[in-house]
Structures are given as structure tokens and as C-alpha cells.
Amino acid sequence: MTWTQEWLELDPTVCSVARTVALVGDKWTFLLLREVNNGVRRFEPLQRRLGAPRAVLAARLAHLVDAGLLERAPYREAGQRTRFEYRLTQRGADLRPVLVALMQYGDQHLAEDAGPPVELRHRGCGADVHLALVCANAHVLSGRDDLAPRPGSGARRLAS
Amino acid sequence: MTWTQEWLELDPTVCSVARTVALVGDKWTFLLLREVNNGVRRFEPLQRRLGAPRAVLAARLAHLVDAGLLERAPYREAGQRTRFEYRLTQRGADLRPVLVALMQYGDQHLAEDAGPPVELRHRGCGADVHLALVCANAHVLSGRDDLAPRPGSGARRLAS
DNA sequence: CAGTATCCCAAGCGATACTG
DNA sequence: CAGTATCGCTTGGGATACTG
Numbered sequence: 143m144t145w146t147q148e149w150l151e152l153d154p155t156v157c158s159v160a161r162t163v164a165l166v167g168d169k170w171t172f173l174l175l176r177e178v179n180n181g182v183r184r185f186e187p188l189q190r191r192l193g194a195p196r197a198v199l200a201a202r203l204a205h206l207v208d209a210g211l212l213e214r215a216p217y218r219e220a221g222q223r224t225r226f227e228y229r230l231t232q233r234g235a236d237l238r239p240v241l242v243a244l245m246q247y248g249d250q251h252l253a254e255d256a257g258p259p260v261e262l263r264h265r266g267c268g269a270d271v272h273l274a275l276v277c278a279n280a281h282v283l284s285g286r287d288d289l290a291p292r293p294g295s296g297a298r299r300l301a302s
Numbered sequence: 303m304t305w306t307q308e309w310l311e312l313d314p315t316v317c318s319v320a321r322t323v324a325l326v327g328d329k330w331t332f333l334l335l336r337e338v339n340n341g342v343r344r345f346e347p348l349q350r351r352l353g354a355p356r357a358v359l360a361a362r363l364a365h366l367v368d369a370g371l372l373e374r375a376p377y378r379e380a381g382q383r384t385r386f387e388y389r390l391t392q393r394g395a396d397l398r399p400v401l402v403a404l405m406q407y408g409d410q411h412l413a414e415d416a417g418p419p420v421e422l423r424h425r426g427c428g429a430d431v432h433l434a435l436v437c438a439n440a441h442v443l444s445g446r447d448d449l450a451p452r453p454g455s456g457a458r459r460l461a462s
Numbered sequence: 463c464a465g466t467a468t469c470c471c472a473a474g475c476g477a478t479a480c481t482g
Numbered sequence: 483c484a485g486t487a488t489c490g491c492t493t494g495g496g497a498t499a500c501t502g
Contacts, residue, residue: 146340146341146342146343149337149340149341149342150342150347150351152419154333154337154351154352156414156419157333157336157405157408157419157420158404158405158406158407158408158409158412158413158418158419158420159332159333159336159401159404159405159408160333160336160408161408161412162404162405162407162408162412163332163333163404165412167327167329167332169323169327172319172323172327173314173317173319173320173323176317176319176320177309177314179451180306180309180451181306181309182306182309182310183306187310191310191314192314232446233411235446236407236410236411237407238449239403239406239407239433239435240400240403240404240407241319242403242435243399243400243402243403243433244318244319244322244323244400245317245318245319245322246318246399247318247322247396247397247399247400248317248318248319248320248321248322249318250396251393251396252318252321252322252325253318253456254316254456256455256456256458257454257455257456258318258454258455258456259312259316259317259318259453259454259456259457259458260317260318260451260452260453260454260457261451261452261453261454261455262435262449262450262451262452263437263449263450263451263452264437264439264441264443264448264449264450265447265448265449265450266437266441266448267437267439267441269437269438269439269441270437270438271435271436271437271438271443271449272435272436272437273399273403273433273434273435273436274399274433274434274435274436275398275399275402275422275431275432275433275434276431276432276433276434276436277423277424277426277427277429277430277431277432278424278429278430278431279424279427279429281424281426281427281429283424283431286390286392286395287425288424288425288426289398289422289423289424289425289431290422290423290424290425291339291340291420291421291422291423292420292421292422292423293419293420293421294417294418294419294420294421295416295417295418296413296414296416296417296418296419297419297420298416298419
């Protein structure tokens with residue numbers, strides 16, 4: 143446990159987890175991204191499915207567009223004026239592992255009898271997909287102690 | 303895009319993402335779990351590093367113990383009375399992919415020049431660790447369209 | 463050290479109504 | 483359909499002080 147001391151001296155605000163959480167870690171954003179990932183892109187169905195107040199949804203969408211995770215794309219249905227829908231950017235799609243990780247945990251530990259609400263398949267071969275921690279030597283990490291976090295080059299010591 | 307219709311008819315509350323977010327998706331829990339993963343297990347250092355009010359930290363710890371993600375373990379320093387520290391259970395350790403996913407996203411998209419604040423190594427072989435989507439046939443999914451989400455056996459149609 | 467207790471405040475939520 | 487505007491209210495957060 144001596145290595146714990148090492149972490150105590152590092153600045154906890156210099157942290158990629160904290161930065162990502164600050165960006166998308168509020169009550170609605172994960173669920174909103176889930177919907178967009180499933181192709182639900184318009185305001186009305188989003189609002190109906192999330193159950194969020196319209197003002198809240200509008201604020202979240204604006205925030206995500208602003209952060210570059212979503213983009214507004216104009217579309218037009220016959221006889222209607224131009225409207226907008228929200229699409230994932232690459233930057234937004236890169237958050238998919240987070241969603242998959244949340245989903246997998248829910249499937250494993252918070253599931254009901256009926257099985258997972260969503261299954262992930264490899265489009266190429268049809269097999270089930272899961273998320274795994276793998277090392278550069280292709281070992282799969284499963285045990286509690288297989289993972290060794292180390293301060294990286296961007297770590298900063300505490301000022302005090 | 304016709305498959306979008308399929309998702310519109312499914313109950314959005316039956317969702318493993320939503321359940322996991324409901325469990326750990328508040329402002330402090332991710333950061334708290336990050337600290338515990340790094341071996342910071344006692345109340346005082348946790349409070350100091352998170353900057354959360356003591357009452358809030360106590361509530362989060364109790365909640366996580368209650369949910370079975372952490373366990374209180376007694377320890378004793380020389381000449382002191384017995385105290386408690388908080389350790390990850392397996393159930394808590396299983397959330398690590400979520401943390402790693404958040405961290406990887408931050409490293410990729412929200413980083414500073416200095417590089418990642420934390421690096422992950424495989425304790426067995428020392429190699430760098432990353433998160434990967436793999437299928438049952440051991441294919442690694444990398445492309446944007448390799449992943450095909452499908453309603454699973456636990457999916458429920460909307461009542462209305 | 464490891465929490466409780468208290469108080470106050472602000473953000474954010476939910477509901478509803480309104481607009482182009 | 484796709485939002486804005488408004489409002490009352492609860493939840494939870496910050497600061498501080500207290501206890502075994």
C-alpha cells in the first residue's frame with residue numbers, strides 16, 4: 143500500500159475522468175446520447191422518451207452542440223419548413239465506449255430476469271460484443287488487482 | 303434509417319445505461335471511485351482531495367457501501383482505536399471499465415499538452431492497458447459501423 | 463480521525479403556457 | 483414541430499461547527 147502515498151501528492155483536478163464527467167456527467171446527457179446513438183435525433187421524440195422538461199433538453203442539446211459532440215443538421219419533410227436534427231459527430235461517437243461500459247455494468251449487476259434490453263453484435267460476424275480491458279500483449283484483465291494505474295506524464299504535483 | 307422506428311417503440315426506462323447512471327451517476331461518485339481505485343481509502347484524504355463537503359462524502363460512501371460497491375474494512379494504527387477504510391468490492395471493481403472509458407475519452411479529447419495524467423499498466427506483464435470492444439469470435443471492433451445494437455430479450459415495448 | 467449536525471443558498475427540475 | 487419563457491419548489495451543495 144505504500145504506493146498510495148504517491149497518489150496523495152498528485153493534483154486531483156488534473157484528471158481525464160473529471161474532465162469528461164464535467165462535460166457529459168449530468169443527469170440527462172448519458173441518456174440523451176444513448177437515444178442519439180440509436181438514431182433518435184429530433185427534439186420531440188427525444189423529449190417524449192427522456193421525459194425531460196423541454197427547456198432542459200434544449201439546454202443540453204445546445205451544450206453538446208457547443209462542445210462539438212452533436213451537430214445540428216437541417217432536414218426537410220414534404221411541405222414543411224426546414225427543421226433541424228441532431229447527429230453525433232465523431233467526437234460524440236467516441237463516447238460510445240462509455241455508454242457501452244455503463245450498459246454492460248447494468249446488464250451484469252442491475253438486470254431483471256428478462257435479460258439485457260439491448261444486445262450488441264459485431265456487424266461483420268454477428269457475434270456478441272463486449273468491452274474488455276486488454277493490454278498491449280493481448281492479455282485480458284479481469285481480476286481486481288490486474289490493473290496498475292501509474293501517474294502519467296501529464297500528472298502534476300500538488301502545490302501545497 | 304428505417305431501424306430508428308424500432309427504437310421509438312421500445313420503453314426507454316428499461317435500460318441498463320439508465321440503471322447504472324441512477325446508481326453512480328451523480329456529481330461526486332465517479333471521482334470518489336477514481337480515488338478508491340487509486341488506493342485512497344480513508345475519509346480524510348478523500349474529503350481533502352475531492353473537495354466535497356464532509357456530509358456529502360459521508361452520504362456517498364454510505365450509499366456505495368449500501369449498494370455493495372464498497373465495503374468498510376476495519377484497520378488499526380499503532381496506539382489508535384479501530385477505524386474504517388473503504389475498499390472496492392468486486393461489484394465495485396466491475397465499474398472500472400466505465401472509469402477507464404471516461405479517462406480514455408478525456409485523454410483523447412480533453413487533454414492538455416503534457417500528456418495523460420494517469421497511465422494504466424497490466425500488473426502481470428507491465429504493458430499498457432486500454433479498453434477494447436471485442437466480439438465472441440475475438441475480433442476487435444474499431445470502425446464506426448462495426449457495432450450493431452439490437453433490442454435484446456429484456457426489451458419492452460411501450461404501453462401506449 | 464471520522465464522521466454528524468445545522469443553516470443557508472443556488473442550481474436545476476417539473477409543470478405549464480406561449481411562439482414562429 | 484421545435485423550441486422559449488416563466489415560476490414555484492425541492493434537492494443537494496458549500497461553509498462551518500460540533501462530537502466520539
